[in-house]
Amino acid sequence: MTPFYMLIKCHLGKAYEVANAIADREIAxxxxxxxxxxxLLVKFYVEADTDIGHFVNENVHTVDGIRDTKTIPTFKAF
Structure with missing residues (x-):
């Protein structure tokens, strides 16, 4: 499994709704x-051969209330 993080900027007053929507999808x-x-700071795990951009586009960017995101890929844990 490959971990990556996302910083999420929400529309004003929507952070809890966005967090709950992501939690309900059971993807984080x-x-x-x-x-x-x-x-929000969200940690995800995907299979090693998963296209992270595709995963984010289909599973995160479709959540209502998100204004902007920053994806932080990870390489090696120490």
């Missing part, structure tokens, strides 16, 4: 509310 291993430029 961890979802955190955060302070700063983004509202």
């Amino acid at each position: 291993s961890e979802i955190y509310s955060i302070a700063g430029d983004h509202d």
Whole structure:
């Protein structure tokens, strides 16, 4: 499994709705509310041969209330 993270910026007042929608889809291993430029930090795991861009486009960007995202791929855990 390959982990990656996403920073998600939500429309005003929608962070909890977005977090719950992602949780309901059962696609994330961890979802955190955060302070700063983004509202949520989400950790995902996908199969090693999964196209992360395709996964994000089909499973995350379709959630209502998301304004912007930043995908952070990971390479090696130490």
